[in-house]
Amino acid sequence: MSDPILVAEPGALTLGDYARLARERLDAPVWDYIEGGAGEERALAANTGAFDRVRLRPSVLTGAAEPLLATEILGRTWGAPFAVAPMGYQTVADPEGELATVRAAGETATPVVVSTFAGHTFEDLAAAAGAPLWLQLYCFRDRDLSRRLVERAERAGFEAVVLTCDAPRLGRRLRDTRNDFRLPPGVEPVNLGPAGPGGPGYARPAAHAAAEFDPSLDWDVVAWLRSVTRLPILLKGILTAEDAARAAAAGVDGVVVSNHGGRQLDAAPATLDALPEVVAAVDGACPVLLDGGVRRGSDVLAALALGASAVLVGRPVLHGLAVHGRAGVRRVLDLLTEELADAMALTGTASVTGVRPELVRAAREPR
Numbered sequence: 439m440s441d442p443i444l445v446a447e448p449g450a451l452t453l454g455d456y457a458r459l460a461r462e463r464l465d466a467p468v469w470d471y472i473e474g475g476a477g478e479e480r481a482l483a484a485n486t487g488a489f490d491r492v493r494l495r496p497s498v499l500t501g502a503a504e505p506l507l508a509t510e511i512l513g514r515t516w517g518a519p520f521a522v523a524p525m526g527y528q529t530v531a532d533p534e535g536e537l538a539t540v541r542a543a544g545e546t547a548t549p550v551v552v553s554t555f556a557g558h559t560f561e562d563l564a565a566a567a568g569a570p571l572w573l574q575l576y577c578f579r580d581r582d583l584s585r586r587l588v589e590r591a592e593r594a595g596f597e598a599v600v601l602t603c604d605a606p607r608l609g610r611r612l613r614d615t616r617n618d619f620r621l622p623p624g625v626e627p628v629n630l631g632p633a634g635p636g637g638p639g640y641a642r643p644a645a646h647a648a649a650e651f652d653p654s655l656d657w658d659v660v661a662w663l664r665s666v667t668r669l670p671i672l673l674k675g676i677l678t679a680e681d682a683a684r685a686a687a688a689g690v691d692g693v694v695v696s697n698h699g700g701r702q703l704d705a706a707p708a709t710l711d712a713l714p715e716v717v718a719a720v721d722g723a724c725p726v727l728l729d730g731g732v733r734r735g736s737d738v739l740a741a742l743a744l745g746a747s748a749v750l751v752g753r754p755v756l757h758g759l760a761v762h763g764r765a766g767v768r769r770v771l772d773l774l775t776e777e778l779a780d781a782m783a784l785t786g787t788a789s790v791t792g793v794r795p796e797l798v799r800a801a802r803e804p805r
């Protein structure tokens with residue numbers, strides 16, 4: 439039988455194709471909410487621009503016929519060295535939202551980082567999951583609400599907590615301001631509960647964040663988080679050697695090099711450019727993940743060659759979701775997997791652990 443997705447979207451052969459199709463299908467303000475960055479969107483452009491500049495240096499006649507994509511992260515095996523980045527309010531793209539994402543990801547052993555602002559309960563998502571789920575945590579002024587979120591996720595079987603550190607306030611997302619963007623009716627952060635900051639007065643994500651995010655978070659938050667959970671803790675939003683060293687010294691279990699998909703500090707560096715200094719500063723103390731601008735299998739390989747243990751993929755998953763729900767997400771993940779396998783085979787990379795830095799950096803003069 440022919441693949442229904444290929445029949446429905448015969449021209450969709452890259453993640454970029456899914457982006458174009460999603461743009462056609464979504465209401466313009468929803469597209470802008472998903473796609474937009476902060477300010478003049480320089481950080482957003484920098485992320486993809488950094489990957490566009492990468493050329494991979496192949497190695498030929500290596501016998502790497504069928505590359506092994508399986509990846510060990512925090513004691514678990516991932517199908518490939520990528521997971522789904524946390525993105526709130528996925529029901530804006532498809533009524534099944536996070537449920538569809540988690541199901542599609544489970545089919546490919548792809549972990550999902552579930553946002554504090556998910557549109558489905560942690561318990562429902564855990565029941566639907568076929569691969570590890572991690573909780574992305576925003577720390578609210580109401581610290582007790584954040585604690586309860588962590589406890590619920592842990593009880594539901596989530597396997598790690600990813601604390602987002604780059605949002606003491608929300609970036610100036612001008613597309614949303616110009617569109618006076620409000621979440622459509624029914625799109626709600628259901629895990630915050632009726633008494634939480636998810637009420638109808640919070641349909642504007644920016645107003646919500648301004649009212650509820652704790653703007654005064656400091657490094658003590660790591661000890662607090664340790665006191666409320668036994669789960670591994672990762673810090674998301676690390677972009678410098680200084681912060682990476684501090685995170686490693688604080689004993690975190692991982693860091694995510696991220697500029698929030700260009701949605702926070704517009705002058706932030708491209709994540710791929712920031713990666714080497716973070717990797718050097720962490721010095722093997724914990725895994726270093728990266729997100730921002732990953733749009734092809736070769737981008738994943740480039741990030742690994744620069745020292746990432748794995749990457750997170752954001753917007754392309756929402757594009758797949760908008761185009762074809764669960765099947766669209768599945769297709770996006772499959773395309774990325776196929777492209778990565780191609781890139782590995784064509785560069786002579788037999789396995790994820792065998793990724794060589796020389797793929798992106800010139801080796802010393804050949805002897």
Ligand code: FNR
Nearest residue numbers: 472523524525526553602698699729730731752753
């Ligand atoms: C995000 N991101 C995000 N990050 C986070 O820590 N918590 C969240 O709830 C969200 N929500 C969210 C919604 C949408 C629509 C987008 C596009 C992004 C940021 C996300 O986790 C990730 O850092 C970037 O999206 C990665 O960049 P790419 O892959 O989208 O370029």
